[in-house]
Amino acid sequence: MTRSDPFPSLLRAFFQEWLVEQRSASVHTIRSYRDTWRLLLRFIAERKGGGVARVALADISADEVRAFLHHTEHGRGSTIGTRNCRLAAIRSFFSFVADRNPEYVAQCAEVLTVPLKREPTSAPCYLEPAEVEAILAQPDRSTVAGMRDHALLSFLYNSGARIQEALDLCPDAIRFDAPHCARLNGKGRKERICPLWPETVTLIEKLLERQPRAPDERIFVNRYGKPLGASGVRFKLAAYVDEAAKAVPSLRSKHVTPHSFRHATAVHLVAAGVDITVIRSWLGHVSLDTTNHYAQANLETKRKALEQVGAPAASNVPPSWKRDASLMEWLDTL
Structure with a gap:
């Protein structure tokens, strides 16, 4: 050069x-x-x-x-x-x-001028409630690492947080008194508040009792006290999914990542009838179109909608294109 x-x-x-x-x-x-x-x-x-x-x-x-x-x-x-x-x-x-x-x-x-490449848009892969329960049952909660993993996965499902949002979580971002909630910093440094179940807050409190952290220190750390990385979480989650698949075979056909819990949160909120704009705010989506993907993904919601519509009544009257012989003859000449 x-x-x-x-x-x-x-x-x-x-x-x-x-x-x-x-x-x-x-x-x-x-x-x-x-x-x-x-x-x-x-x-x-x-x-x-x-x-x-x-x-x-x-x-x-x-x-x-x-x-x-x-x-x-x-x-x-x-x-x-x-x-x-x-x-x-x-x-x-x-x-x-x-x-x-x-x-x-x-x-x-x-x-x-080099163009972006279009990719097929597929429905998000999400976890059913029974699959979530099976995965959450795998960490050995008698150990600090097991308590940490169980609390982290529970928090991901409760909040619908992205994995890095959860890993950046500090004690001062959580309201431990009722009403429980967590303050998350998402993409574009946009802050949002997510409600938390009392059970999730209890899990985090017990983890902090075993592994104390300063108010501005990250909660989820490794055995050396260093913040967990997303790759490490994916590695541990894959092992838990393999074990959970023995009890819930449907997990074998799914590619489960930490983001799968975010998908599961969204789809389960849709199934519970929560307004789509509330879910958008909950997940921190910029566009409502992104949130609408979850409304389309839930097969159970679609089934219930179909039941409300009902099947069309059978009719013995032939369609108009079959009744008009002259039109069919004319089409045959083309």
């Missing part, structure tokens, strides 16, 4: 000035963008046959971006959603470069 190449200073300014100071991006967004650029630079360096330090701005062409996205999806086995997240991070940088250095606007425009 020549000394005149602006890429290192542009990338540094993008993260330090644009994302942090001007956009005030969350730490999760910054880490996601950081990981994207780590992968992209290593990918281009391998294709060019040099080190990452030799990658120039001109090397990051639209063709290289397309090749990287193909590798992300097919080489690394990532989902289309992950592919689109990688592209969003790259697009954001080149939008910044186009504003900062207009001489690169042609290259930026080519990269910005």
Whole structure:
């Protein structure tokens, strides 16, 4: 890389000035963008046959971006959603470069035309109440780790929180007196209040008795007192699901993640007849369309609606297109 190449200073300014100071991006967004650029630079360096330090701005062409996205999806086995997240991070940088250095606007425009990939929209996989109970019964609550896992999974189901929202939870964000509730910080640093069952609050109180935490310290930590990570929770949950599947075989056909509890909360609220706008506020959705997916997912709710409509009465009168012989004859001539 020549000394005149602006890429290192542009990338540094993008993260330090644009994302942090001007956009005030969350730490999760910054880490996601950081990981994207780590992968992209290593990918281009391998294709060019040099080190990452030799990658120039001109090397990051639209063709290289397309090749990287193909590798992300097919080489690394990532989902289309992950592919689109990688592209969003790259697009954001080149939008910044186009504003900062207009001489690169042609290259930026080519990269910005790389399209997002549409992915099929499937109904969210959610857990039935019996499946939730079977999973919650697995942690060994005689140990601190088991108490922690049971309290965490119970909190996820009670609140419908995203996994990182739950892992960021501190004692001062919980109202332990009635009416019980928790203050969650969601995407875009939007704060919302979720009601809690007394049973959930009791579980957290017992955990804090065994594993005390300061008011501003995270509640769910590992045996070294360090905050749990989402990957560790997924690993432990997979083991609990395997055990629970022995009693509830339907779990074997489901891909259960911490987010599955959020889906379950939403669908069960719909089944209980809770207004969809209340559920939207409960889950922290920006758009009501997102919440409506859960209304469509609950088969039991659909069945009850169908019972209210009833089957159409049988009729011996043939449809009009069968009664009009002249029309059928005319269609046959076409």
